[in-house]
């Protein structure tokens with residue numbers, strides 16, 4: 465397959481016109497050519513490392529057929545790698561998700577455990593019934609090879625006793641759903657933890673005499689997940705974060721749930737009732753619950769909110785998430801990389817998705 469006369473956007477080399485050749489699953493040649501005009505933009509396929517479901521599929525009760533369908537739906541939003549994310553649940557429920565997603569393959573890169581080892585005070589839309597402290601005994605059961613990412617609060621009992629175990633298992637730890645103050649964030653950062661879950665939701669706010677979780681995330685060299693649906697974060701906050709952190713430290717996510725890409729109505733999240741109205745998902749008490757965002761809309765929003773370059777957009781929508789999880793063979797338009805690509809028009813609307821060298825949308 466050859467993509468000709470396109471604007472190539474690579475997160476490292478930047479933007480240039482040329483052709484991309486693909487053989488089998490890989491990019492075999494990238495040629496720079498001075499075309500006077502181009503119709504389409506080629507970027508690395510999008511990566512969503514925090515998503516609980518979409519289109520009626522809920523991670524917690526998805527069958528292996530549902531995971532497959534989810535991966536296929538995701539191609540229509542440009543997503544070529546994703547990490548289904550659990551919510552706080554019993555050990556058996558988590559094991560069931562691991563079992564059902566095990567051999568699906570496709571664009572599933574692993575599982576993100578969001579909870580259950582988080583703060584009750586900052587539970588957000590997580591079911592408090594299941595929130596608990598981590599123990600090595602439980603981790604030995606639930607940390608299988610599939611688990612790539614875990615969101616935990618550093619103030620939960622045992623947190624600092626289990627991080628070495630998780631690192632040994634190559635699980636990336638992300639701080640989230642936490643009431644922790646600067647000192648605890650700093651201690652966690654110094655222990656090698658370098659990312660924050662859905663910044664700045666479920667963190668304490670920034671006060672000028674106590675910078676809280678929000679200030680700690682900005683001040684220390686953390687990577688930040690961000691939900692750019694215009695609901696979880698105001699556009700000014702997204703732009704402010706971009707101006708402070710730059711495009712190397714931001715990871716776009718959807719945090720979507722089963723109500724995403726469906727009509728307004730009543731849905732479930734981790735056993736809790738969620739209402740969707742005007743694309744906003746919330747619990748009965750008004751707490752924002754998950755999102756109805758699809759990935760390519762979040763990408764367009766980030767561009768609109770920050771006016772970043774396309775090269776920067778390729779970082780926040782793909783490259784940063786992959787590098788943070790130590791996935792090194794994807795996320796670039798470069799010879800030898802896996803041919804996971806999106807083709808966009810000049811309005812950044814999705815025209816095609818290519819997954820492992822095949823047109824899948």
Ligand code: FE
Pocket residue numbers: 578588641662666
């Ligand atoms: Fe969350």
